Amino acid sequence: MMPTSGPYGTAKPGRSEFLSPARALLQFFSPGGRRGHLSILIYHRVLAQADPLFPEGGDMESFDQQMGLLTDCFRVIPLADAVRGLRSGSLPARAACVTFDDGYADNAEIALPILQKHGIPATFFVSSGVLDGGRMWNDTVIELVRRAPGNTLDLRGLNLGSFPIGTIAQRRHAIDNLISGLKHMPPESRQFRIEQICSAIPVNLPDNLMMTSEQVRLLHGAGMEIGGHTVLHPILASTEKSAARAEIANGKEMLEGIIRAPVRFFAYPNGKPERDYLPEHVAMTRELGFEAAVSTAYGAARPGDDLYQLPRFTPWDRGGQARFVFRMIQNMLRNTEVALH
Ligand SMILES: [Zn+2]
Secondary structure, eight states: OOOOSSOTTOOOTTHHHHHHHHHHHHHHHOOOBTTOOEEEEEEOOOBSSOBTTBTTSOBHHHHHHHHHHHHHHSEEOOHHHHHHHHHHTOBOTTEEEEEEEEOBHHIIIIIHHHHHHHTOOEEEEEOGGGTTTOOOHHHHHHHHHHHOOSSEEEOGGGTSOEEEOSSHHHHHHHHHHHHHHHTTSOHHHHHHHHHHHHHHSOOOOOSOSBOOHHHHHHHHHTTOEEEEOOSSOOOGGGSOHHHHHHHHHHHHHHHHHHHSSOOOEEEOSSOOBTTTBOHHHHHHHHHTTOSEEEOOOSSOBOTTSOTTSBOOOOOOSOSOHHHHHHHHHHHHTSOOOOSOO
C-alpha cells in the first residue's frame, strides 16, 4: 500500500528507513552528469475522486502521495533545465520531470495546488483547440456512454454494433471498444462518426472538462511551463503532411497568444513512435522552433538521446513506495532507443 493519508511530511513510521536506501539505489542507477537518466512522468487527469468507470486512473489523494514520494526520492526539475542538462551532460543525479497532456481543467483546479504544495515545477502540454468549452473526442465517447439511458447501447444503425451497458463493467467495455475503433481514423471522418453517435444518443454532455484560457494563464503565472500538443489532437501519422504541420504550428501560436510567452516544448498526440508520429513530424517540431519534444515511448532519457523524442513513463499502480522505486529503476534500464533515426 502507498503510505496512508496525511500530507507530505507526516509520513508513517518506516518512511525514513525506506528513503535512505531508496535514494542510494536511485543514485546508483541515475548518478547525474554524462551518466545521468532523466525520468519524465506523464499524467492526464487528476480527479477529485476515482472514476468508477476508470478505477485505474489517478485521483487526488494518490496523486498527492505520488508527488510526495517523487520529491522524496528524485530531484524534480523544470523541463527546460532537464533539456539543458541532457544537452550539456550536466543532469543532476535522480533527475525527474512532471508533465501533463491535453489541458484538462482539473490540472489547474486540482493538480496545481498539489504541485505547489510539493514545490514541483511541471509542464502542461495543451491542445489549444479544445480550450474554453471544447472536449477531447474520446471524452465525448466516455461521457455519452456514461450517460446513455437503458441497458443497451444500440449503434447498429451506424454499423458500430450493439453493446450491453447494464453494469459499469459493460459500459467500460463499450467505451474501450468504441474508442479503439475510432482512434486511428483520419480526424475529419472521426469527427463525423462522433457527431453521428451524438445524434443517436441524445444526452447532455459536459463543456467544462478542459481548461479555459484563463486557467492556462494561471498555470503559466504560477511558474509552470505551457507546451504545445497541436490544436485538435490528431494522430499525426494518419494526418496529411501539411495539415499535420499546421496543427503543430497553430497550436503553438494559439498558446503563445494566450500566455504571451514562447511555447518551447511539444508533445506528440498519443505519442508512440512510428505508430502515432513519424520522422517527418520530428523534423517539423525542430523546424517550427521547439527546443525539445516528448513522446510516450517508455524509458528514461540519457545525454546524447534525441531531444525531440524524449521518452515518458508513469507507474500509476498502487503497489506502494518500494514498487514505485522499483518500477522507476526498471524504466531507467529499458532500452530507450526509440525506433526513429
Ligand atoms: Zn494527448
